[in-house]
Amino acid sequence: MASAAAVVTINIGGELFQTTSGTLARTGASSPLSSLSPSTPADPHFLDGDPRLFALLLSFLRRGSLPSPPSAALLAEARHFALDAALLASLSPTSAFAPLSLRPSALLPLAGRAAPSAVALCPSPHPASVVVAHGGVVTCFDAAFASRRSVLTPLPAVDSLVAVSPDLAVAGARDFPGVHLCRFSDATAPPEVLSWPGSTSATVLSMAATAVSDAAQLPWLFTSFESARRNSSAVVAFDLNSLTPVAEIGRKEVFGADIEAAIPATKLGWLAGHNLLLAAGSHSGPAGVVGDICLWDVRASSTVPVWEVKEKDDCFADIAASDKLSALFKVGAASGEVFMADLRRLDNGGTIGSEPWMCIGAGQRATAAASSRRKEGNGCMIECYCNWVFVTRGSDVEVWSQVELAPEAGGKKVMRRNWVVSGPSMKVEGSEEGVTENTKIVSWAFGGSRMALARAEKISVEVWDSAPAAICAKS
Incomplete structure (x- = not known):
């Protein structure tokens, strides 16, 4: 179980998401998500985005896959958060x-x-x-x-x-x-x-x-x-x-x-x-x-x-x-x-x-x-x-x-x-x-x-x- 110190709370469009610093580090050094410090629900990080799409991105970062091929809107959201190029590619794979x-x-x-x-x-x-x-x-x-x-x-x-x-x-x-x-x-x-x-x-x-x-x-x-x-x-x-x-x-x-x-x-x-x-x-x-x-x-x-x-x-x-x-x-x-x-x-x-x-x-x-x-x-x-x-x-x-x-x-x-x-x-x-x-x-x-x-x-x-x-x- 992740320690409380490693938990990051993020407010996306009014919805709270909790994950770990290790999960967010997979986005790549150029992404603002990778640099977020641990935070609590009482003092979350706020980022402008679509909570429905962000939930899919977070699931992808955790598991490395999506239940279905991504939409153009999801790719745009991934680009908005500056995900690493290799991650962007894997969101739209040849497979x-x-x-x-x-x-x-x-x-x-x-x-x-x-x-x-x-x-x-x-x-x-x-x-x-x-x-x-x-x-x-x-x-x-x-x-x-x-x-x-x-x-x-x-x-x-x-x-x-x-x-x-x-x-x-x-x-x-x-x-x-x-x-x-x-x-x-x-x-x-x-x-x-x-x-x-x-x-x-x-x-x-x-x-x-x-x-x-x-x-x-x-x-x-x-x-x-x-x-x-x-x-x-x-x-x-x-x-x-x-x-x-x-x-x-x-x-x-x-x-x-x-x-x-x-x-x-x-x-x-x-x-x-x-x-x-x-x-x-x-x-x-x-x-x-x-x-x-x-x-x-x-x-x-x-x-x-x-x-x-x-x-x-x-x-x-x-x-x-x-x-x-x-x-x-x-x-x-x-x-x-x-x-x-x-x-x-x-x-x-x-x-x-x-x-x-x-x-x-x-x-x-x-x-x-x-x-x-x-x-x-x-x-x-x-x-x-x-x-x-x-x-x-x-x-x-x-x-x-x-x-x-x-x-x-x-x-x-x-x-x-x-x-x-x-x-x-x-x-x-x-x-x-x-x-x-x-x-x-x-x-x-x-x-x-x-x-x-x-x-x-x-x-x-x-x-x-x-x-x-x-x-x-x-x-």
Whole structure:
């Protein structure tokens, strides 16, 4: 039993709470709660706050968990009391993400007139703050949406964005050189630019970061560059600690008219559990869409991929890699159907069977669409998060999950489409009219228990949470 001398009494909004100094010390040195001295009910400490939310925070500090994922209001209260960043992150963990429970929780308006072109969420274990590119500006909303910080880049329109931490993001744009570092902790700091070694005029096609929070992983940023003359390309890995290039991967040169021999990577993905880098690109020509997909073991070779496939029949409109499911997933450019390639079938010869892709959608429809060269997959995006695969179709999002069949059906694990959702109808505070029409999704991201969506021509970003509070707008 705690001694009376260690008991702290706090008055929150007219309600008294009693706890110990040791419990409050878990909030971190920057929190005013950690410095409260022992007190009695006759002379309590008074702090302005919501007693209902404070009771949940106190329970979390005592037990290290919550009965359900936190609301945006609870995260705002945690931010109000300056809880340690690691605690804030654990309030919205990846383990709390449940796609079937996702609901719109906030609408984040953006300053200016430029619609969002890219969105990112901070990786675990950082709090799932939202980073948005709109025009040449990159804006960061903290995990509780209580504050907003912006950095003006020299880029006219950012189309590649990676959130490294709550204080750092990297941005790039096609036809404009370099990767620009956005430091939200000091927006007035001189701009820093990462370039392809030996070619300061090279432009960025795509970016991806490793699991920088995992001590077992190298804190690398992978960036796909293309030369200003568009006659060469490569993926360059930068060490995020020193901001120096550490590897050039898969350099390609264009010779004569053989453009398809050097298709640059426009989609990158990192498979931490396999130590593999996905680098894929496609090219549209008179013969249709062709693509090149490579898997690189960056620690073994920077010139020879462990697996490569050239695509011509129903080439990918978008592609993603899942570490949890040990598979690649793509949306066919012609059919719009979802395909899967099992990485566990990767043999030493660098092939995944005779035909790597298995259609997990409507196979007959995919075959008919590919033979007729339709373009039903144009504009579709695909992304993997935890054990799920998400696909955008215009204004809608669908999710695929792995389910196990009953023993009498063979007991196999198959992928099933089990959720399709349209965009929310959000009412902005202070406005009589809600945002009811759904427009095409142009960018999205996942982090913690959240999904963030940017839609065409909307000067705002939607945040969906597995356990949201009432829908509201944040200034």
